[in-house]
Amino acid sequence: MRAVPLLSMTGTTVHHMDAFVEMTGTGVASAPPDVVVLDTAVRTPGGSVAEALSRADTAMTAIVGIARERGLAPADLQTTSASVYPQYDREGVSVSGYIAQQSIRLRIRERDLVGPLITAFSESVGNALAIDNISLQIDDVSPLLTQARRLAFEDANAKARQFAELASRELGPVLYVVDSPSPGGGLHAGGAPKREMMMASASADMPVEMGENSIRCQVTVRWAWA
Template sequence: MDTGVSVVGTGQVSGTPDVLHVTFGVEQVEPDVATAVATVGERTDVVIAALRARGIEESRLATGAVNVFQDYREPGTDAGYRASHTIQVETKDLTGFGALLNAAVDAAGNSLTLHGLSFDIEDKSELLIEARRLAFEQAKAKAEHLASLAGFSLGSVTAISETYNHAPIGLQSRRASAKAFDAAINVTPGENSIEVSLQVQFAWA
């Protein structure tokens, strides 16, 4: 059996977000599937055109999901069918959320839904490097302490494994109303945290 000590060290760093992710949805209930799908398709195209007009590049627009299903109602009432289409939007303009929301509401009216928004850091490489350094320093300090308690001297590293956790700041889903956003809404990005955990195996000297 290998001898030595295995410890876990954690390093956490924070950074200022530089990307805003927004997920809009377009939903419509109609008496038949064809009408529901056609209506959602038309309104989705209008929303996408409105977002492009606000400066969102084609590469930062993507379809998130397309769904069609029966809208269940009380017994004895006519059947309905709900079609939906989600649009994922990415922008570097962290202050432009209110303008994007207003443009989408103007385009889709009460068919628009807001599935949420989150802030992110596009390039996390430098933050990950610092988080790893802090995690390793903590792991080594733990190992040295355990070695001294056991009456051993710490040797070389024999194995390392890493886990990574990123916690973007986000807001939850809601339905938008065509009259609810007459003024621009400002959102504050705050900071995002990145955490790296390292399991480090040390041999005895």
């Protein structure tokens, strides 16, 4: 809480200053995620760069084809990286071959599709398949953000009214509102039940527990005294 005196005097000059009370409020809104983000890759060996790249191209083409057959839209498929690097012998001196890698991010909007997709990928490309990460997201966070901001303003308002009552004062009009960065804010996993990803096996039975994601907002509000 910040308060400024109504008047301050320097010598014979009287400076009229606005008096105010300022509070920061925090709001948290939660909702179940509706998108499973699957980061997957293919890693293929070859005796030459061209051979390794060709095998990676073939494997990734198969993965993209399976994803599209299962209903994923082109906008939900995004290549994230591609690389090729040498392999060395046990002494680390001579090049014994090359490894090519291609990575892709899939945004899966039906959680029950995750297990069957991974199974289909593994059956198609075998040990070339790598699952790098699975995360859960909310496609449109706008409603959550609106709710979190409202709760943050209500929190700041409640604090200001409490201190106004303690000071035997009345709140006047709002002078300004600032949407402040929240430490550790933004979208994160939380709520009850907690988000869990059970990846014991790449099978159609792999459970995906969605849990809840939360978004945190802070607002700083300044009121004049009435």
